[in-house]
Amino acid sequence: MAPAQILEESRTQPVSVLKQGVLENYEGGYRFAPIEEAQVSRAMIKRYFSTMYDRAISDVVIVGAGSAGLSCAYHLATARPDLKITIIEANVAPGGGAWLGGQLMTPMVIRKPADAFLDRLGVPYEDEGNFVVVKHAALFTSTLLSKVLSMPNVVMMNATAVEDLIIHSDFEGKQRVAGVVTNWTLVALNHDTQSCMDPNTITAPVIISATGHDGPMGAFSAKRLVSAGLLTSLGNMRGLDMNRAEPAIVNGTREVAPGLVMAGMELSEHDGSNRMGPTFGAMIGSGVKAAHEAIRIHNNAQIVNGKVVGMKNYGF
Ligand code: AHZ
Numbered sequence: 255m256a257p258a259q260i261l262e263e264s265r266t267q268p269v270s271v272l273k274q275g276v277l278e279n280y281e282g283g284y285r286f287a288p289i290e291e292a293q294v295s296r297a298m299i300k301r302y303f304s305t306m307y308d309r310a311i312s313d314v315v316i317v318g319a320g321s322a323g324l325s326c327a328y329h330l331a332t333a334r335p336d337l338k339i340t341i342i343e344a345n346v347a348p349g350g351g352a353w354l355g356g357q358l359m360t361p362m363v364i365r366k367p368a369d370a371f372l373d374r375l376g377v378p379y380e381d382e383g384n385f386v387v388v389k390h391a392a393l394f395t396s397t398l399l400s401k402v403l404s405m406p407n408v409v410m411m412n413a414t415a416v417e418d419l420i421i422h423s424d425f426e427g428k429q430r431v432a433g434v435v436t437n438w439t440l441v442a443l444n445h446d447t448q449s450c451m452d453p454n455t456i457t458a459p460v461i462i463s464a465t466g467h468d469g470p471m472g473a474f475s476a477k478r479l480v481s482a483g484l485l486t487s488l489g490n491m492r493g494l495d496m497n498r499a500e501p502a503i504v505n506g507t508r509e510v511a512p513g514l515v516m517a518g519m520e521l522s523e524h525d526g527s528n529r530m531g532p533t534f535g536a537m538i539g540s541g542v543k544a545a546h547e548a549i550r551i552h553n554n555a556q557i558v559n560g561k562v563v564g565m566k567n568y569g570f
Pocket of ligand 1: 317318319320321322323342343344345348349350351352414415416417464465466467471472473474517518519520529530531532533534537
């Protein structure tokens, strides 16, 4: 069909002509632009590996894209568009446990004042007085995820696990978390089946760990701090108490070891604080507080090639 004919057809039918020979027609005439298989491969490879190359040094690495990690990424990326933020998520699907509320039910409960974050995102909710309810947890998580991923300074590598921490002696001789050790999750899960499958690294002055409570991969950094001798023992998550748990997580979000900020439910394993069950305000608040901590570290540290080499007021 000649281009003129296609144009003519598009005027008479509910179709749109995008380009010569390309037609969006749902009456049997849908025509794609031609493509070579190698073009598809190269379109992905050049972007993915140039991103990996670039992010081998990042300004902030966020480990875990659950409600705490994503809330942190949103606040940090908005507040500091100059920072290269790299999110590492072990699962293929980011979002952690925030696709549902409690016991696989869809509504998500968020206690005030964390409803202000929903207003920032533009997520609608019903106001129940002291708390609000989003009709489906996936509405919160998909909106947050799409906003985070559309930020130019954010990169997410999913299906990638953090399987160790880089720990250096810093400029004062103190142990400092200086980056993460990564592998594709399918490799990380199969170390027992092969003799050697070495990992990759990302250097960064700030790591934010938000890997959730203990599980096959969860509470990863808290457990590694113990085995690395930077934490005496795990506090272990305590029983459910919504009123104690949520402020403990938000107010306790901090730099738990030099270079490592801990957020979300991973902190309950580190500190031995209560769980809150299906109320998500603390995950939002903790994510935002972790972003504040990352900004504080960036503002105070002298950073060269992703390494903290001194403090800005050091020696005064
Ligand atoms: O896949 C994990 C999930 O998406 C990811 N993750 C865990 N270990 C990782 C590793 N490398 C990379 N080694 C890793 N990624 O971290 C994410 C954690 O999300 P989550 O939803 O499990 O934790 P959260 O702290 O963001 O939210 C917790 C939500 C909970 S649990 C709870 C309770 O049990 O009482 N209550 C709430 C609100």
